[in-house]
Amino acid sequence: MNRRQFMIAGSALLCAGLTEAAWKYVPDSGLKHPCGEAFPVSLRDHETWKVLWQGIRPEYVWDAHVHLVGVGDASKETWFNPAMDEWLHPQLKLQKSFYMNATCADPAQIDVTSVSRMDELVQALPPGMKLMLFAFDWHHDAQGRILKQHSIFHISNQYAAAIAQRQPGRYEWVASIHPFRPDAVDALEHACAHGAKAIKWLPSGMGIDPASAKCDAFYRRAASLGIPIISHTGQESAVPGGDQAYGNPLRMRRALDHGVKVILAHCASDGMDQDMDHGNRSIRSFDLFNRLMETPDYQTLLYGDISATTLINHAWVLPELIKRQHWHPRLLNGSDYPLPGIMPLTNLNTLIANGWLSEAHKPFLITLKNHHPLLYDFALKRLLNINGQSFSPLVFETRHIFERT
Template identity: 30%
Template sequence: MNPSKPQHYRIIACALLLLLLMLAPFLLGARRPPQPLPDSPIIDMHCHTAGLGAGGSGCFVSEKLRNSFKLRFYLKSFGVTEEEILREGDALVLRRLSAKLAESKHVSRAVVLALDGVVDEHGNLDRARTEFYVPNEFLAAEIPHHKNLWWGASVNPLRPDALARLDWAKTHGAVLVKWLPSVQDIDPADERFIPYYKKLAALGLPLLTHTGNERAFTHAHDELCDPARLRLALECGVTVIAAHAATTGEFANEPSLDHLAKLMTEFPNLYADISSLTQINKRTHLAKVLSRPEFTSRLVYGTDYPLIAIRSLVSPWYFPRELGLKQTVAFSKIKNPWDRDIAMKQALGVRTETWTRFESLMSK
């Protein structure tokens, strides 16, 4: 039996109203007004570079990674080709990065990160087990040529001269130390590292260390990136920044994020950066971090550049309900990757003080 015409119209009207309510966030825009950007300049404290050893840089990439699609993907995101690097040297990547950053309206500086390798039982660099290597000496020599760049050192604590390397890095302008434990075979909970941690604290160098799962390389020992393993460094007084806020992976059947949040309640010297948290594979992660009270005053701005420059990976179109149609279209037209990243994260709820927190950490 067919419904009468009035009933038929009411069903259609209800269906249209329901559809309108579902689309309202997308059509009308963000649900909450964003906090303003700071008046002071913004620093991106989490950027990468790449190198093939061209120009005597000392960088290298393992044969396995060099033959994988990932290297070509990364080089494209830097805006370079392998042929250009081999012709002009690895410093070309830094020149392109600096030039693009100079076009940003909001970000005045970026910290480019070195990456130490795996160390063997004799304390030497183990090239066979190292996938990607960017030496401190290369960045210390090249970064001074770019007024808008700082650099972060990377020193594997298993090196016999690790403490001397930290002193050298600080003297040559490093503003932090970077670890990727699951790739460098570093266990942050190893008590042999206590002198290393005390040296970091004495030098005032924050430790930026990857937390959660790692999928940028061909292999990783993810258990080494459990935030719970950072307790020793924190107890030694190190200012620790958990890269990517431990938003991926589980350890001991608990989300990595929960492990980090528990430590936040105990240690005021623990922070987390918001780099990579708007990627399509992490599109819900920034909202999770912003909703946790443990992180309210502990977040630091970083991007994981060059990945923010890849529109198939990071795009406002992946947040239609959160941003709304008007902002989604407007943000997608922003050409500079840093300005686009800031516009998105600001609209998604990042607090004003987050943008400039890193500079205060350098003086702790």
């Protein structure tokens, strides 16, 4: 969550006295997820529901960015940093409370109830649509040793695989392997042999420098196996700590130059990074993403993940992404669940005021937001219309990118 955005929004409301200019900052659906019925059946008869699926084949729709949540209360394969329960770290404690509310988890049984809620949500999806469930590796040092105290949370590969295998018609899983680990290549081969569809990295949160030569053996094997790496790019706000410079999109060139298929999460839609090509001046991270996407040598290897791009601190990039229609075959939709369930992080009023969303869609979207954050995120992106253009159906039919031959 971007605290600065909320401070700006609050100041605007106080100064403007809820005038029309300030209306776009008003929370559109409260601060807390109601966690009621997973999906009102009446929505299936809504005209907007039918519009969402025009030109879309649900069996090809894989939500490419879904986080599992667990604290270790039912499994030794999940963990949250204890600092997230301490008022000595108010930002972390607040973040955890938002995550738990977004997943509708029972505080007494977080591991079990967060998964059972996801099972409820997935049953409301059209037949064939799947979620890609992320593991999340520990923070490691330069020698590949685990630094638990620098990790915010951990979801093991075994846990992600086990949850996915409970409902193979609804879930796929994504491994997370730090490339500096002594067993990194072995772990990669094991994950692939057990059905992992991709590898997930958060470079700052995990202590990964993607431009390091220490990654080369991992890159060589990932390329030969044909497994993509989904790596966060741009500023990281949800998982504090680490070196933010590791999220620079240009640092993933080393993987691309090894022939690895790379998916740049969030399209580097937040923050600034050093332009390593031109004297290390600081420019928008998205401009560096743009440079890579336009590089001829990377046309068959490089993709962008549009997860989080509707959040208040990322949404400025939506017109840029939608107007570049030639990118759409290489853009992938992902929800970044549970973030769409954190109510203040998206604001329909702002999108309507910008002219990017029809106000006629607001009641339908608010109902989805209150009940089904996964479908809310999908519907919101499908209904965006900016200067007469929208995201192509190709952005949502992501399955082919993860099916290895």
